[in-house]
Amino acid sequence: MRKILITGGSGFIGSHLTDRLLANGDQVLVIDNYQTGRKDNLTPHPNLKIIEGSIADVKLVNQSFDDFKPEMVVHAAAAYKDPNNWIEDVNTNILGTIHVVEAAKRNEVKRFIYFQTSLCYGLKPLEQPITLKHPLFSGDYPGGSSYAISKTSGEQYIELSGLEFLSFRLANAYGPRNISGPLPTFFQRLTTGKACFVMDTRRDFIYIDDLVAVVLGALDGKGEKGYYHIATGADYSIKELFDATIKSLGISLEKEVEVRPRGEDDVFTILIDPAKTEAHFNWKAKTALEYGVDQAIKYYQKFGIEQTFTHLKKMD
Numbered sequence: 001m002r003k004i005l006i007t008g009g010s011g012f013i014g015s016h017l018t019d020r021l022l023a024n025g026d027q028v029l030v031i032d033n034y035q036t037g038r039k040d041n042l043t044p045h046p047n048l049k050i051i052e053g054s055i056a057d058v059k060l061v062n063q064s065f066d067d068f069k070p071e072m073v074v075h076a077a078a079a080y081k082d083p084n085n086w087i088e089d090v091n092t093n094i095l096g097t098i099h100v101v102e103a104a105k106r107n108e109v110k111r112f113i114y115f116q117t118s119l120c121y122g123l124k125p126l127e128q129p130i131t132l133k134h135p136l137f138s139g140d141y142p143g144g145s146s147y148a149i150s151k152t153s154g155e156q157y158i159e160l161s162g163l164e165f166l167s168f169r170l171a172n173a174y175g176p177r178n179i180s181g182p183l184p185t186f187f188q189r190l191t192t193g194k195a196c197f198v199m200d201t202r203r204d205f206i207y208i209d210d211l212v213a214v215v216l217g218a219l220d221g222k223g224e225k226g227y228y229h230i231a232t233g234a235d236y237s238i239k240e241l242f243d244a245t246i247k248s249l250g251i252s253l254e255k256e257v258e259v260r261p262r263g264e265d266d267v268f269t270i271l272i273d274p275a276k277t278e279a280h281f282n283w284k285a286k287t288a289l290e291y292g293v294d295q296a297i298k299y300y301q302k303f304g305i306e307q308t309f310t311h312l313k314k315m316d
């Protein structure tokens with residue numbers, strides 16, 4: 001039985017991973033402060049312990065590591081919900097990451113998994129698809145958000161630590177329990193009779209099961225230390241995502257949804273090249289958008305959405 005500590009394990013990605021590890025017979029310790037995670041994302045299980053608290057609390061992090069003695073760490077906790085709360089972003093994404101990294105080093109963990117935003121390449125990437133050789137944002141290519149800046153610092157501290165880390169830079173992940181991004185927003189507005197618009201942009205959407213498959217592989221020893229992209233390698237327009245949502249909900253609109261031109265700082269498409277991940281993990285994303293959207297919608301219908309978080313422009 002392996003012991004795996006998951007920060008942010010009550011969130012979208014962390015909870016799916018926790019479910020799969022528990023089903024595998026692993027023992028999991030979750031640390032989560034429920035800023036964006038939900039208690040009902042995880043079901044009680046004899047091999048699951050949840051500590052409610054923040055990774056910004058160094059005593060709590062150290063105590064959790066000392067008591068549990070994890071062999072591996074999945075660091076999925078991140079703050080992003082208030083773009084103006086830079087202090088919270090720094091406390092969680094930088095300071096919290098350092099606490100987790102130092103405790104992981106002291107405990108000589110075998111592997112350390114991180115999830116990074118593809119915003120680390122800046123708002124104006126130099127290539128599409130973006131390869132792992134693309135420079136991280138710099139003066140000419142600003143990060144554009146406190147989230148991107150702090151997540152990138154966190155990633156750099158992880159590399160600096162010398163830990164056996166794998167950092168997965170992600171496309172837009174979606175599926176059941178995902179409450180940030182366009183899909184839950186569409187669901188909420190469509191089911192409460194509010195108008196929607198879509199931006200004239202394209203994004204790569206990676207379904208949660210495809211993403212989790214790579215992470216499980218990494219915990220089984222696949223891949224080597226370093227950086228990876230988890231993406232399908234293909235993009236969809238936001239309108240296509242919207243249309244799949246309508247279809248799944250079984251509604252027809254009187255007129256087509258309004259497509260708004262993107263703002264100056266909006267990237268037309270963000271494609272990240274998954275070739276290295278496909279080769280090292282003998283993996284390929286396989287979930288069709290319509291199936292994935294349908295699964296997500298079923299979840300929203302059953303559990304409701306208390307709150308959504310989005311990096312998209314706010315709608316009235």
Ligand SMILES: NC(=O)c1ccc[n+]([C@@H]2O[C@H](COP(=O)([O-])OP(=O)(O)OC[C@H]3O[C@@H](n4cnc5c(N)ncnc54)[C@H](O)[C@@H]3O)[C@@H](O)[C@H]2O)c1
Binds near residue numbers: 009038170
């Ligand atoms: N979902 C995506 O498309 C995407 C894309 C790029 C990167 N990521 C990264 O993947 C990871 C997981 O994201 P997610 O989509 O599951 O989001 P999420 O919000 O569902 O999960 C993050 C979890 O971290 C918890 N958390 C926040 N601050 C904390 C703190 N100080 N201490 C303990 N727990 C804290 C939240 O309550 C939540 O449960 C994050 O690191 C995120 O930056 C996600």
